Amino acid sequence: MGLKFAQIGIGNWGKNIFRNFYNLNEVDMLAVSDLDDGILKGLKANYPGVETTQNAQLILNNPAIDAVVIATVPETHFEFARQALENNKHVFVEKPMTLKSQTGEILVELAEKNRLKLMVGHILEYHPAYLKVKAYLDSGELGEVRYLYSTRVNLGVVRKKENALWSLAPHDISIALMLLGKNPSRVVCTGQSYLQPGIEDVAFAMVHFPNGKMAQLHVSWLDPHKIRKLTVVGSKKMVVLDDMESTEKIRLYDKGVDLKEDFTGYQEALTLRVGDIHIPKLTMQEPLKLECQHFVDSILNDTPPRSDGFDGLQVVKILEAADKSLKNHGEPVEIL
Numbered sequence: 233m234g235l236k237f238a239q240i241g242i243g244n245w246g247k248n249i250f251r252n253f254y255n256l257n258e259v260d261m262l263a264v265s266d267l268d269d270g271i272l273k274g275l276k277a278n279y280p281g282v283e284t285t286q287n288a289q290l291i292l293n294n295p296a297i298d299a300v301v302i303a304t305v306p307e308t309h310f311e312f313a314r315q316a317l318e319n320n321k322h323v324f325v326e327k328p329m330t331l332k333s334q335t336g337e338i339l340v341e342l343a344e345k346n347r348l349k350l351m352v353g354h355i356l357e358y359h360p361a362y363l364k365v366k367a368y369l370d371s372g373e374l375g376e377v378r379y380l381y382s383t384r385v386n387l388g389v390v391r392k393k394e395n396a397l398w399s400l401a402p403h404d405i406s407i408a409l410m411l412l413g414k415n416p417s418r419v420v421c422t423g424q425s426y427l428q429p430g431i432e433d434v435a436f437a438m439v440h441f442p443n444g445k446m447a448q449l450h451v452s453w454l455d456p457h458k459i460r461k462l463t464v465v466g467s468k469k470m471v472v473l474d475d476m477e478s479t480e481k482i483r484l485y486d487k488g489v490d491l492k493e494d495f496t497g498y499q500e501a502l503t504l505r506v507g508d509i510h511i512p513k514l515t516m517q518e519p520l521k522l523e524c525q526h527f528v529d530s531i532l533n534d535t536p537p538r539s540d541g542f543d544g545l546q547v548v549k550i551l552e553a554a555d556k557s558l559k560n561h562g563e564p565v566e567i568l
């Protein structure tokens with residue numbers, strides 16, 4: 233007997249999530265809901281055993297369902313997740329978890345109170361290449377991590393309600409938190425709307441951490457290049473992850489600036505070190521499949537998911553602060 237699952241939202245991304253959960257041995261996908269009847273008819277033709285409905289309440293109120301997957305548009309995440317948690321169901325919700333930290337806090341408390349798993353779709357936290365970068369940090373290979381910067385730009389998908397920050401940056405913020413620590417102190421963000429008034433197409437956010445570390449994130453859906461790149465600079469080595477590369481995604485540079493111990497003046501003491509470049513072999517698996525399996529395992533083993541509600545909430549807090557800074561021409565905003 234598998235875990236009884238249902239999913240709300242089978243759009244462009246939801247389709248992929250559905251396929252992955254459906255294919256897991258431990259999951260019985262009982263029902264799906266979407267407002268679009270055409271989507272439901274298409275799904276029913278391929279998966280006749282799955283119930284389809286335009287009314288998500290039938291899923292949320294069904295006591296037979298153990299876990300609900302929410303892959304609808306962000307403005308609906310909170311209400312669906314709240315109802316599911318109140319009705320004793322585990323929740324997998326796509327990013328961003330909510331649009332306000334206040335509602336995010338409600339979800340975290342509800343999950344804790346009802347002893348349910350709440351996991352957010354921060355997919356990069358399950359991506360083998362990003363996990364390799366984390367392993368370099370954890371093993372001390374990079375030395376002390378100084379700062380990182382990431383670029384996530386492309387032409388499209390242009391969203392109509394949320395800006396590029398809310399649409400694209402949750403991934404990079406979740407990685408910055410995974411690598412630099414869960415509690416940044418301050419964010420400075422600038423950006424512009426060119427296509428739709430009030431909806432920024434491009435944003436540059438600088439997230440500062442209490443220990444002097446920082447993460448610069450550049451996101452845009454108005455760019456000629458498709459770039460998904462992360463650079464992490466450590467005191468011993470530096471690593472670059474290029475997710476557009478099919479096999480050689482990571483390059484570890486033995487580069488740095490050493491400081492002689494018995495120095496008298498900085499000019500003489502700083503020596504550049506330029507050594508080998510290492511390209512590790514990665515065993516790639518579909519990150520979404522790993523993410524879905526992780527959610528199922530966390531339910532079955534009663535272990536906290538890596539991208540749990542707290543992680544989702546921290547990402548929302550940073551988005552909220554960055555958005556405030558963006559609207560105030562780059563004014564620094566403290567993250568509480």
Ligand SMILES: NC(=O)c1ccc[n+]([C@@H]2O[C@H](COP(=O)([O-])OP(=O)(O)OC[C@H]3O[C@@H](n4cnc5c(N)ncnc54)[C@H](O)[C@@H]3O)[C@@H](O)[C@H]2O)c1
Pocket residue numbers: 240241242243244245246247265266267268271286288303304305306308326327328353354355399
């Ligand atoms: N993790 C990732 O890499 C990734 C990638 C893309 C999108 N996403 C996230 O996934 C979510 C969905 O994105 P998308 O690109 O699939 O959007 P989409 O607009 O293609 O799909 C959303 C679907 O939700 C349905 N829906 C909306 N309100 C509903 C309701 N009340 N009841 C039932 N169905 C409803 C819509 O009919 C639509 O089919 C968003 O939160 C987005 O940020 C994550």
